[in-house]
């Protein structure tokens with residue numbers, strides 16, 4: 147498909163597209179921003195192959211899509227984490243297993259926990275009062291093998307549900323909190339106690355509507371702990387089923403990174419997860435921004 151300025155090539159059966167023709171070296175003109183938002187509404191995941199953005203260029207493009215999350219916001223533990231990170235600007239964060247001094251993270255480094263948690267299907271910041279509308283990642287350093295990012299099209303997955311399933315989940319609210327993921331990952335406080343969420347819990351519809359496309363989508367990120375008003379086991383059983391439906395192979399796209407790739411995704415119409423790699427022996431570093439869903 148060609149818009150006036152961009153060449154768009156869909157890369158998975160139902161969603162995800164490479165976009166060519168954007169001049170990312172400077173601020174985007176308004177018509178390109180509009181075309182980019184239109185592509186995100188339509189494809190959910192937009193890939194700009196090998197554009198090699200600097201963190202400053204990545205911030206500039208991200209800010210054209212909306213207000214950026216501050217990675218410290220509401221979270222003293224994130225602020226502490228950033229003290230060790232290479233990019234100290236709180237508008238970016240790093241997905242990385244590399245420490246200052248270019249060594250791999252120590253076994254006990256808490257950042258490893260976050261990268262393992264990213265291997266669960268999720269949608270960014272659903273546990274915060276304001277979820278992330280978009281996330282951007284730039285590939286700075288990649289392992290020899292693995293370390294892909296996988297995406298799922300949760301709008302097409304919703305549409306493929308049976309009418310009976312659609313009726314059953316209509317109007318249900320999911321309860322989101324980082325605690326469910328952190329407990330699953332075995333996170334503990336330094337004193338050995340259990341993980342305590344700094345965000346409380348957020349209620350979000352299990353079936354939401356995307357304002358850009360008008361399509362319904364399944365909101366079943368791993369941070370959705372249970373279903374409001376349903377007994378815990380019943381709600382978790384339903385969530386497990388819906389996550390399976392949302393991530394069936396026909397609704398997936400797997401991004402095999404090349405250095406310099408810049409990927410933007412819409413956290414409403416997609417789920418994503420990091421794929422495993424040999425993180426004890428190989429380095430992987432991506433620069434990340436998150437745009438608030440205001």
Ligand SMILES: O=C(O)CCC(=O)C(=O)O
Nearest residue numbers: 241264270294295419420
């Ligand atoms: O590391 C990846 O491939 C995915 C990162 C991720 O899950 C995130 O940025 O939320």
